[in-house]
Amino acid sequence: MNITPFALERYFAQHEFSARHLLSSSDCEALSMTELLAMADDETATLWQRLKFGYTESAGHPLLRGVIAGGYDGLGEADIRVVVPEEGIFLLMHALLGPGDHVVCTFPGYQSLYDVARSIGCDVSHWAPDEAHGWRFDIQQLEKLLRDDTRLVVVNFPHNPTGCVPAKETFSAITELARQRSAYLLSDEMYRFLEADRNTRLPAACEIYDRAVSLSGLSKSYGLPGLRIGWLASRDRQMLDRVSALKDYTTICNSAPSEILAIMALRNRSAIIGQQRLRLQRNITVLESFINAYDDCFQWNRPAGGSICFPRCLLPNNTFEFCETLVREAGIMLVPSRMFQFGDRHVRIGFGRQDFPEVVSLFGRYLDKHFR
16 A cells, blocks of 8 residues: 555654644543543443453444444444544545545545545545635535546535534535435544534534445544544445454454443533533634734634634744744644645644643744744
8 A cells, every 4th residue: 555644643743742832733622531430320330340351342332332323313333333533534435445436525634534545546636615715615616526426525524624614505515416426425523513603513424314424533522532432423334344344454343441431421422522612612712812913923714613723824934834943942833734735824723722821822922022
């Protein structure tokens, strides 16, 4: 397999654990083991205390698949496959795609959503949003990109890195365009439930189209990336069986401790996500004040969902050079748009962490010293 190095992950590998301050993390504040175990009910507490470190069911613990399915209308335990989120993308694309297949993917985005398909030999078209209109994805542009032989449409909403959440009518139109071509739809829903306005929340794709696959997990909205628990949800069980067969060549099965902890988390999804949403509401207010105070340095489209945004940098430096200097001189890690193969004029800011106000304050002082 010949695949392009994952630019964003290589950049994080270089800086994430050496920089003193992170300003581009895409996840929300992580829960501690103490906090999560305190949420256990009698059943999950017993499962945890009696846990043995043996192999687990490849598709996922039945209780875990059941509680995941309970978050979707009309799906059951058999419609869920538990995977590492990144693994789910890799397995699904290898289950569905072959050389010469046509794929359309939202762009910029998480690189594996398009480069795994490209490594298989697919012809990949990018569906990019309009920054001048609030990072809006134009449905007419998507229609022009689609072909009669399009095999897979890949979308990600709330969108990483822009924070775009399209109108429900637009999402319905995306689904209908895929249905007309009998194309599969992969919907990356890792930031679902983090919409700024709950009324804008989109339905899960797997609920409304029988050839749709919803990718989700605990890394972003739940603040539990270290558990490495995600899932694919779909009514297409034959496709899920192909994913399971391929998983025998990757992780085979899931981490036993992570599965039990994941059940605890999902049985407390309202409390966990509610806490994350409150933090995001506080932090977006801080971020908006910062952008207003430094409007000679940045301009933005306020994100409609998720824990990230993608402001344009107005400083003279290209953003790759700016971010490299920033982490070296101030110990603040900021991701440049080059890591998304999207030029050198934007940065991704993540505002889901507890220390965000302090880090933004430090960033402001750096700008004052060097650009004011």
